[in-house]
Amino acid sequence: MITLSNIHKSFGPQEVLKGIDLTVDQGDVVAILGPSGSGKTTLLRCVNFLERADEGQVQISGLTVDCKHARKHDIVQLRRKTAMVFQHYNLFKHKTVLENVTEGLIIAQKRSKADARTRALHVLEQVGLSDKINAYPSMLSGGQQQRVGIARALALNPEVILFDEPTSALDPELVGEVLAVIRNIAREGITMIVVTHEMGFAREVANRVVFMDGGSVVEEGAPEEVFSRPQQERTRQFLSRYS
Numbered sequence: 001m002i003t004l005s006n007i008h009k010s011f012g013p014q015e016v017l018k019g020i021d022l023t024v025d026q027g028d029v030v031a032i033l034g035p036s037g038s039g040k041t042t043l044l045r046c047v048n049f050l051e052r053a054d055e056g057q058v059q060i061s062g063l064t065v066d067c068k069h070a071r072k073h074d075i076v077q078l079r080r081k082t083a084m085v086f087q088h089y090n091l092f093k094h095k096t097v098l099e100n101v102t103e104g105l106i107i108a109q110k111r112s113k114a115d116a117r118t119r120a121l122h123v124l125e126q127v128g129l130s131d132k133i134n135a136y137p138s139m140l141s142g143g144q145q146q147r148v149g150i151a152r153a154l155a156l157n158p159e160v161i162l163f164d165e166p167t168s169a170l171d172p173e174l175v176g177e178v179l180a181v182i183r184n185i186a187r188e189g190i191t192m193i194v195v196t197h198e199m200g201f202a203r204e205v206a207n208r209v210v211f212m213d214g215g216s217v218v219e220e221g222a223p224e225e226v227f228s229r230p231q232q233e234r235t236r237q238f239l240s241r242y243s
């Protein structure tokens, strides 16, 4: 359903992605693991052109976009197929929880206010925030704010949800509630790519694990293979830090 081909990206002289190929099937939960600075977030951002790769192609459910030559229209089309959950939530501070979720539905998807509200209430219930719809982000815990971020992505009914380290800004006691919500969504068969440092979560929820280092995919496979029998020395070293 998603194919990334030969993705290259440099920031100035630093080559951050060195020709990444990755295929994601419908319903896959792909965890991208690897040391800090290995290019995980940049790769995720190249999928929806928050970063434009210098070379390569992004293909999502029938739409193929060439990174170098993509025009605005192609990028808009591609973005409509994706939604992103950010490390720092990126909520609108002056909008309520409900408005944060309806905004994209009304503006990007041109849905009526009533329709957007119905959809938003449904997804807010899914993430356990039905009692917070009129709250402002500042009144919520980090875990609750991230659940709003997840509801906002879910509401768009995208082909794929891209999670960029969704729990790494949270206090440790709030990580569990957010992972539980992501786990529930995964069970519904929504395709996801998750950049994460939560090894337990990757092992339990992902059906594929991709290990990156130095701008390349070093190893990929089923979680039980990669975690129990890593083939590459770099993967072994990385995983040993977490055990």
Ligand code: ADP
Pocket (backbone or CB within 6 Å): 011, 016, 034, 035, 036, 037, 038, 039, 040, 041, 042, 043
């Ligand atoms: P990871 O997610 O694996 O920690 P990143 O994709 O965030 O890695 O970053 C990979 C490298 O690219 C890092 O060295 C980082 O400093 C650099 N980088 C990321 N974004 C930018 C940017 N906008 N400008 C310059 N360098 C960047």
